[in-house]
Amino acid sequence: QSAxxxxxxxxxxxxxxxxxxxxGTSSDVGRFNYVSWYQQHPGKVPKLxxxxxxxxxxxxxxxxxxxxSGNTASLTISGLQAEDEADYYxxxxxxxxxxxxxxxGTKLTVL
Amino acid sequence: xVQLVESGGGLVKPGGSLRLSCAxxxxxxxxxxxxxxxxxxxxxxxxxxxxxxKTNGGxxxxxxxxxxxxxxxxxxxxxxxxLQMNSLKTEDTGAYYCTTRFCSxxxxxxxxxxxxxxxxxxxxxx
Numbered sequence: 001q002s003a004x005x006x007x008x009x010x011x012x013x014x015x016x017x018x019x020x021x022x023x024g025t026s027s028d029v030g031r032f033n034y035v036s037w038y039q040q041h042p043g044k045v046p047k048l049x050x051x052x053x054x055x056x057x058x059x060x061x062x063x064x065x066x067x068x069s070g071n072t073a074s075l076t077i078s079g080l081q082a083e084d085e086a087d088y089y090x091x092x093x094x095x096x097x098x099x100x101x102x103x104x105g106t107k108l109t110v111l
Numbered sequence: 112x113v114q115l116v117e118s119g120g121g122l123v124k125p126g127g128s129l130r131l132s133c134a135x136x137x138x139x140x141x142x143x144x145x146x147x148x149x150x151x152x153x154x155x156x157x158x159x160x161x162x163x164x165k166t167n168g169g170x171x172x173x174x175x176x177x178x179x180x181x182x183x184x185x186x187x188x189x190x191x192x193x194l195q196m197n198s199l200k201t202e203d204t205g206a207y208y209c210t211t212r213f214c215s216x217x218x219x220x221x222x223x224x225x226x227x228x229x230x231x232x233x234x235x236x237x
Contacts, residue, residue: 051223
């Protein structure tokens with residue numbers, strides 16, 4: 001069982017917006033503003049999409065945005081495109097001995 | 112070109128050992144904190160551990176499931192990261208990725224990983 005909880009799947013139609021949640025505890029997501037999001041297409045390596053809750057690395061589309069409230073972080077993708085169909089993972093720094101924990105991943109389907 | 116290439120994966124029996132390597136190129140390896148992340152078949156990502164740069168002490172930290180069994184080390188003269196895995200268990204099966212801590216300007220983020228290798232597969236089975 002993953003330390004952070006994500007929905008197993010979400011879906012949306014092209015052009016719509018979707019939000020993926022990532023729920024942790026007061027030891028990780030709730031305590032630190034160190035949450036990142038990754039996109040992983042089948043058979044490919046993960047790609048960093050968001051870091052420090054809200055920041056996008058250079059080259060990542062502005063359609064991707066992050067936020068946090070309490071123990072839950074969220075990734076929002078606006079203007080859904082077919083190429084956004086992938087697995088998405090969150091992670092967070094944590095005060096436990098395991099310094100970084102991941103969510104179980106969410107499969108995004110673009111209908 | 113910035114690149115990470117893992118090697119050393121394979122089939123090993125429970126209780127056995129394996130050493131993974133990750134060859135880095137295209138960036139200043141010695142200044143970079145390196146991380147191992149694994150992914151069991153059909154499952155999510157799991158942080159395995161990290162090693163800091165020598166200028167930051169060169170120490171390693173590990174996830175609870177592997178602490179005491181796995182050792183992360185680096186050879187900056189060879190631009191290579193290692194993962195020595197001992198007392199392997201079936202639950203250690205998966206793809207192992209090396210990756211880098213993301214930095215922008217003078218700031219770095221311990222939970223953000225930007226450069227990834229393609230991974231090497233470890234199968235622990237009798």
